């Protein structure tokens with residue numbers, strides 16, 4: 001099924017051509033430029049079909065078998081399927097698939113385990129922590145007392161000595177491990193050990209690597225963390241949304257923390273789409289995809305380093321790369337703008353221990369398109385040529401168009 005075809009024949013074109021034009025323009029933008037934002041991916045036409053289904057009409061406060069609305073007998077089956085598939089995929093005793101987003105999942109995890117004013121140890125925001133890990137602009141920083149650990153200045157790796165030291169000194173109620181920009185595997189066994197030593201809960205915010213975990217390409221936090229928070233839309237390739245995994249003993253508390261404590265009605269179309277994505281992620285094809293994502297990221301990181309960018313931690317274990325472009329004569333913000341003009345879409349990120357901004361990129365989307373190592377080599381060369389000023393953005397855009405034309409995200 002082609003997404004373009006669906007849209008062309010859809011009533012939207014007749015009823016609201018202005019909005020239909022925007023949808024088509026966005027599809028064209030996604031198809032004709034390189035999506036290197038580490039948090040993005042192309043979900044399948046089947047996932048999109050579930051999102052655009054009649055499930056979007058259904059109100060379903062509560063949980064299967066215990067809803068506050070009538071007529072939930074069919075969506076109940078769908079939610080049970082999503083939960084069962086998530087449990088099987090991640091080997092978890094319990095899954096909550098109602099969290100509207102990764103942030104909602106983290107909020108529910110805190111609501112399950114913490115009280116306002118509690119101390120929480122998490123990766124500092126300037127070292128790659130997420131807003132929900134203690135930003136003053138976020139509920140987390142307002143309601144909890146966050147202490148930040150960091151990454152080592154030399155290696156860029158999480159400073160385990162500092163984590164242990166801060167945990168012993170501050171005796172946090174919970175320790176959070178997870179990041180928006182850390183390219184390496186997290187040592188969940190280490191965090192469990194520290195949490196046990198100081199009597200803290202361990203929350204793994206695996207929003208980024210959870211798709212790699214599903215595909216067997218990254219270690220799982222499930223055996224170690226009291227609660228695992230995740231998103232379903234990154235490498236996992238599902239709809240935009242959140243998910244929580246935990247043991248049976250916290251199941252009821254987690255469910256109540258999602259509904260009714262922090263959310264209202266479940267979004268059944270998204271939950272159905274999550275179920276579809278979990279089904280896809282359980283296949284050998286997805287496992288091959290997850291391993292290719294990492295292989296591509298390693299090649300991309302290696303070639304970016306060879307081009308002169310300083311790749312944080314010297315490489316990657318995951319889909320995600322962070323790099324300092326300043327040796328090529330540009331800071332992160334300028335680099336992002338120049339690359340956008342060239343059709344390479346990526347993010348800036350903080351550079352721990354540095355002054356400027358770096359670049360954050362990932363291989364989830366381009367790998368879904370079918371690109372492999374040869375294309376990563378091309379992308380690294382093009383990116384560096386644009387940053388050096390050796391290739392004009394307009395010329396680079398043509399090359400990007402030629403490349404993406406060979407690997408359409410939605411062929412057909």
Ligand SMILES: Cc1ncc(COP(=O)(O)O)c(C=O)c1O
Nearest residue numbers: 039101102103130179180205207
């Ligand atoms: C580590 C981490 N936690 C939480 C989130 C929040 O997810 P969402 O944007 O769905 O709220 C993200 C999103 O990138 C993330 O990377």
